[in-house]
Structure formats: structure tokens, C-alpha cells
Amino acid sequence: MSSLSLYDTLTRTTSPFVPLKKGEVGIYLCGATVQAPPHIGHVRSGVNFDILRRWLTKSGYNVTFIRNVTDIDDKILHKAVHEKAPWWAVAMKYERAFSDAYAALNVQPPTYEPRATGHITQMIELMTLLIEKGAAYAPGNGDVYLEVRKLKSYLTLSRQQVDDLLPAADADETYKKDPRDFALWKAAKPGDPSWPTPWGAGRPGWHLECSAMAHAYLGEAFDIHGGGLDLIFPHHENEIAQSEAAGYAFSKRWMHNAWVTASGEKMSKSLGNSLQVVELLKSVRGIELRWYLGSAHYRSMLEFSHEALAESATAFRRIEGFLIRSTEILGAAPTPVISQGFTDAMNDDLAVPTALAGISEALRLGNSAITSGDKKGIKASADEIRGALEILGCDPFDPVFSTSGGEDLTSALDGVIQLALAQRTAARDRKDFAASDQIRDGLAALGIVIEDTAQGPRWSISQISEK
RNA sequence: GGUCGGAUGGCCGAGAGGCGAGGCAAGGGACUGCAAAUCCCUCUACACGGGUUCAAAUCCCGUUCCGACCUCCA
Incomplete structure (x- = not known):
């Protein structure tokens, strides 16, 4: 029996996962800044860490999963001006869009999903502590900064030196002791939302909120902190700086997912709307998009193309088709079973691609079992495949993926189609x-596909058409 | 300037000293009245140049190209 090993960005190595508290795992994942609709890069992070969470849960851990919502920042304020709407309306609109995208991809809701603006009190407490300890200072302009040169281990996650950093273009050295000092808190500008503090009214800096919320929900130390690669610096470095300066042990392990790239380049908001989740869901189902995003290793770049997505969806339908056929033959849905091969692959830093090779093998064996009428073999393969799909969040029997209409409609339809199939079988028997x-053509025109199998004809509703 | 990745067959994507993952596509075959589905077979690749080794896609040195971060980023 293998045990779980995970990569740690801090050490740049894979090491055995040992929770701080037996049987419990605390995870903090940096969520979205809700200032635009989600594109597939955003949801890849959600999918990758959802797979981690499901695997930890399946491995017997009680997982507390925190994913924050950054609902106040410069971009949201700019967007509010552009959209001629209040900043909070903009934030809520895009938070809903993210929630919808996560739901469409079967990303489980976090245990708690804190919003930055709901935790100003905790942020002020943290700043007070940091100032008391001499790590932060309020120079009187309403800003509060963290003094990075006082920290002994700043930039260890990204392995940089303070003096190697390019000075920020917008650094205001009037008040900062060092241009690299970063803002915990930003003084209010006229017209911007603000909250009162002992140092003046203002709003939170991006980094402070995650430290404050992680502390609020997971305590001074927790097991895993996650996010996209691009958050390593500055965001995660600054979170570490704030939290350690406050005396917290903070995260024991750091995990970062790689990007979805387009033509080799990181996907960015400038690419337009075509790779937004809502757009892609017009050509593939949520379960298929999830399969695609989850099929590459989380630390590998995933080169997006519409062709690759379509091929991935085809491959998934093949697996799904086997599970449906096996269910028809066995008269019951498969029972999820986790195979040893799947366990070993997932325990090796979530080696999903290796696990997928095992699924392909089980699929081949299962299809052969259908041909030979080996019900025991069918069940063994179907159980194993469903078990794997469940962890990957792509279980076709999961109610979240069920198409509208439901059982009643399908059974009524089945009666009608069986009548037609009886006519067809009679015609075939007399070689007409x-x-x-x-x-068959008539049914096909209605979107009903007929296949002749060893067990007789079967029908299914054809998948949504490709664009 | 600093830090960090990457380059694998037509395409996508694993692997990290010996045994050429897997999928998609393509071609051939089996099955079938035909089709679909399914199964079998074929297509045997690691950017380039050196080196280490009995053995290198994998380790070392160098080169080219692509990309990311350096205070808005999943």
C-alpha cells in the first residue's frame, strides 16, 4: 500500500504528506479576484485542487477547504467605473459567474468561502499585531507597509534576493522606508470605498486578506496552501512575510498549479472572450471540459486548442459509453471501486495521466467482456472505472451532470422507441x-442513435453537436 | 539584470539511467445485410552539439528556441 506524497514548491521536491493533526487536513486555496468572467485557466486551478481534495477525502482525511473571494481591489474599482455600476455589484456579478463555472465543472463548494470585505476586522487585528511587533509601520499617509528588510527569510519561496528585484515602477518612496516594502493597507482615495482603521480610512491590500482569512479559518498553522504559479511572487511571498512576522507558522506545504497556455503563452484577459468557460460550454459539456482540464498533470502547462478539447471529449464519451452499456447489461450502475494502480498513481503527487492509462486498460478489458458476455468482467471494469472517475470529478452517474428531463421522460421515450425497434427487428428478420x-434513419433524424449489439439493438440520444 | 520552467511521434500528453505509458487521428483486419459500437494489428518519438556510463529521452557541460514572474494575475 503506497502512501501519499506531494510536491512542495518551497523545497522543490516531492515528500510524504503528513498532516499537522492526525486525520485532518486544512487547505487554503487562493480564489479569484472577481473582476471578469472566468476563463479556463481560472477553473483549472479549481479543478486541480478539487481533485486533490477528493483524493484526500477518499484517503480518509477530514478536509477543511478554504477558497477565498477577493471582492475588493483596484481592478474591480476600475471595472465599476467602466460598467457604471457600484463596485459591490460588479464583484457580486463576477462572483456568481465563478460560482456557476465551478458548479458546471463539478468543483465542490469550499468548506468556507470567505470574502475579503467580510474580514476587515481580522485584517486590522493582524496589522495591529504586526505594528506592535515592529514588522509593519504606518507612516501617517493612511497606508500601512510591511518592512521587508527586517524579515530574515523573505523571498525563500521564489528563491530571490531582495536586492535583485526590479524597483516597482509606481513605488512611492515618500513614505516607504524601502521601495520593496509592500502595502498591507491602502489609504482611501476620494470616491473609493473605505473602512475606518486606527491609521485612517482605506481598503485592504491584496496580500493581507489571505493571511487574515487563512488565520481566521485554519489557525496559525495549516497543511497546504495552493494557488496558480503566478502567485508565488509576490502574493505568496508576502503572505508568508505577514504571517511569519506575526508569529504564525502558516502553511506547511505550498502547491501551485501550472497554466493553461494558448500558443505557448500564458492565457491572459487580453485574449478576449473565446476561452471563457461559458463560451466553451457551448461546444462541450461541463463533465467533458473538466475531463480535459484534469487530464494533464497539475504542474504541467496545458496547451489549449479547440481540437485537443474536442479529442479529449471524444475519449471521455468512449469511457462514458462503456459505463452506460455496462449498466444496461448489468441492470445496475457500477459500484465505485479504487484500484491499486489508481491509488499508486494518485499517491505519487496526483499522477492523473498515469492513472488515466490504467483507466484505458480497464476500458479495453471491459469492452471485451461485453463482447464475450462476461458479466463478472464487465462489472470489475465498470466498478474500477467509476471509482476513478468519481475522484476525478467526472462520474457520469453523479446527479450534478444529469441532463434535464430525468427518468420519467426517458422511460416514456424508451417505450416509444422500443415500438419502433420492434418494427425494425421484424423487418430485418424478413431481410427487408x-x-x-x-x-433507423428516421430515428437518427430525431437525434436517436441505434446500435446493434450482441444483446440486441440499443438506443441513445446523440451528444450535442460539435461547433 | 535576478529567479524559475519548458522543447517527447500527425496532434495531445506521461516517464526521469536498461524494459519505447496512454489517448486522439490515420491505415489495415475481425465482427456486421449495411452502419454504429467493439476488439486485434500498424504507424516506435524524446530541440541541437559535446561528455559521463557497459547502458542516456533521463545525468553533466555548452548552444538554440519558447515561455513565466520581478508588487494587478489561476
């Missing part, structure tokens, strides 16, 4: 293939 093909 013109008549039998006419029936």
Missing part, C-alpha cells in the same frame, strides 16, 4: 433492409 434502414 430498406424498411429497417428507413426506421
Whole structure:
């Protein structure tokens, strides 16, 4: 029996996962800044860490999963001006869009999903502590800064030296002791939302909120902190700086997902709307998009193309088709079973691609078992495949993926189609293939696909058409 | 300037000293009245140049190209 090993960005190595508290895992994942609709890069992070969470849960851990919502920042304020709407309306609109995208991809809701603006009190407490300890200072302009040169281990996650950093273009050295000092708190500008503090009214800096919320929900030390690669610096470095300066042990392990790239380049908001989740869901189902995003290793760049996505969806439908056929033959949905091969792969830093190779093997064996009528073999393969799909969040039997209409409609439809199939079978028996093909073509025109199997004809509703 | 990744067959994507993952696409075959589905077979690749080694896609040195971060980023 293998045990779980995970990569740690801090040490740049894979090491055995040992929780701080037996049987418990605390995870903090940096969520979205809700200032635009989600594109697939955003949801890849959600999918990757959802797989981690499901695997930890399946491994017997009680997982507390925190994913924050940054609902106040410069971009949201700019967007509010642009959209001629209050900043909070903009934030809520895009928070909903993210929630919808996560739901469409079967990303489980976090245990708690804190918003930055709901935790100003905790942020003020943290700043007070940091100032008391001499790590932060309020120079009187309403800003509060963290003094990075006082920290002994600043930039260890990204392995940089303070003096190597390019000075920020917008650094205001009037008040900062060092241009690299970063803002915990930003003084209010006229017209901007603000909250009162002992140092003046203002709003939180981006980094402070995550430290404050992680502390509020997971305590001074927790197991895993996650996010996209681009958050390593400055965001995660600054979180570490704030938290350690406050005396917290903070995260024991750091995990970062790689990007979805387009033509080799990191996906960015300038690429337009085509790779937004809502757009892609017009050509593939949520379960298929999830399969695609989850199929590459989380630390590998995933080169997006519409062709690759379509191929991935085809591959998934093949697996799904087997599970549906096996269910028809066995008269019951498969029971999820986790195979040893799947366990070993997932325990090796979530080696999903290796696990997928195992699924392909089980699929081949299962299809052969259908051909030979080996019900025991069918069940063994179907159980194993469903078990794996469940962890990957792509279980076709999961109610979240069920198409509207439901059982009643399907069974009524089945009765009608069975009548037509009986006519067709009769025609085939008397070798009247013109008549039998006419029936098949007629059903096909209605979106009903007929297949002749060893167990007799079966029908299914054809998948949504490709664009 | 600093830090960090990457380059694998037509395409996507694993692997990290010996045994050429897997998928998609393509071609051939089996099955079938035909189709679909399914199964079998074929297509045997690691950017380039050196080196280490009995053995290198994998380790070392160098080169080229692509990309990311350096205070808005999943």
C-alpha cells in the first residue's frame, strides 16, 4: 500500500504528506479576484485542487477547504467605473459567474468561502499585531507597509534576493522606508470605498486578506496552501512575510498549479472572450471540459486548442459509453471501486495521466467482456472505472451532470422507441433492409442513435453537436 | 539584470539511467445485410552539439528556441 506524497514548491521536491493533526487536513486555496468572467485557466486551478481534495477525502482525511473571494481591489474599482455600476455589484456579478463555472465543472463548494470585505476586522487585528511587533509601520499617509528588510527569510519561496528585484515602477518612496516594502493597507482615495482603521480610512491590500482569512479559518498553522504559479511572487511571498512576522507558522506545504497556455503563452484577459468557460460550454459539456482540464498533470502547462478539447471529449464519451452499456447489461450502475494502480498513481503527487492509462486498460478489458458476455468482467471494469472517475470529478452517474428531463421522460421515450425497434427487428428478420434502414434513419433524424449489439439493438440520444 | 520552467511521434500528453505509458487521428483486419459500437494489428518519438556510463529521452557541460514572474494575475 503506497502512501501519499506531494510536491512542495518551497523545497522543490516531492515528500510524504503528513498532516499537522492526525486525520485532518486544512487547505487554503487562493480564489479569484472577481473582476471578469472566468476563463479556463481560472477553473483549472479549481479543478486541480478539487481533485486533490477528493483524493484526500477518499484517503480518509477530514478536509477543511478554504477558497477565498477577493471582492475588493483596484481592478474591480476600475471595472465599476467602466460598467457604471457600484463596485459591490460588479464583484457580486463576477462572483456568481465563478460560482456557476465551478458548479458546471463539478468543483465542490469550499468548506468556507470567505470574502475579503467580510474580514476587515481580522485584517486590522493582524496589522495591529504586526505594528506592535515592529514588522509593519504606518507612516501617517493612511497606508500601512510591511518592512521587508527586517524579515530574515523573505523571498525563500521564489528563491530571490531582495536586492535583485526590479524597483516597482509606481513605488512611492515618500513614505516607504524601502521601495520593496509592500502595502498591507491602502489609504482611501476620494470616491473609493473605505473602512475606518486606527491609521485612517482605506481598503485592504491584496496580500493581507489571505493571511487574515487563512488565520481566521485554519489557525496559525495549516497543511497546504495552493494557488496558480503566478502567485508565488509576490502574493505568496508576502503572505508568508505577514504571517511569519506575526508569529504564525502558516502553511506547511505550498502547491501551485501550472497554466493553461494558448500558443505557448500564458492565457491572459487580453485574449478576449473565446476561452471563457461559458463560451466553451457551448461546444462541450461541463463533465467533458473538466475531463480535459484534469487530464494533464497539475504542474504541467496545458496547451489549449479547440481540437485537443474536442479529442479529449471524444475519449471521455468512449469511457462514458462503456459505463452506460455496462449498466444496461448489468441492470445496475457500477459500484465505485479504487484500484491499486489508481491509488499508486494518485499517491505519487496526483499522477492523473498515469492513472488515466490504467483507466484505458480497464476500458479495453471491459469492452471485451461485453463482447464475450462476461458479466463478472464487465462489472470489475465498470466498478474500477467509476471509482476513478468519481475522484476525478467526472462520474457520469453523479446527479450534478444529469441532463434535464430525468427518468420519467426517458422511460416514456424508451417505450416509444422500443415500438419502433420492434418494427425494425421484424423487418430485418424478413431481410427487408430498406424498411429497417428507413426506421433507423428516421430515428437518427430525431437525434436517436441505434446500435446493434450482441444483446440486441440499443438506443441513445446523440451528444450535442460539435461547433 | 535576478529567479524559475519548458522543447517527447500527425496532434495531445506521461516517464526521469536498461524494459519505447496512454489517448486522439490515420491505415489495415475481425465482427456486421449495411452502419454504429467493439476488439486485434500498424504507424516506435524524446530541440541541437559535446561528455559521463557497459547502458542516456533521463545525468553533466555548452548552444538554440519558447515561455513565466520581478508588487494587478489561476
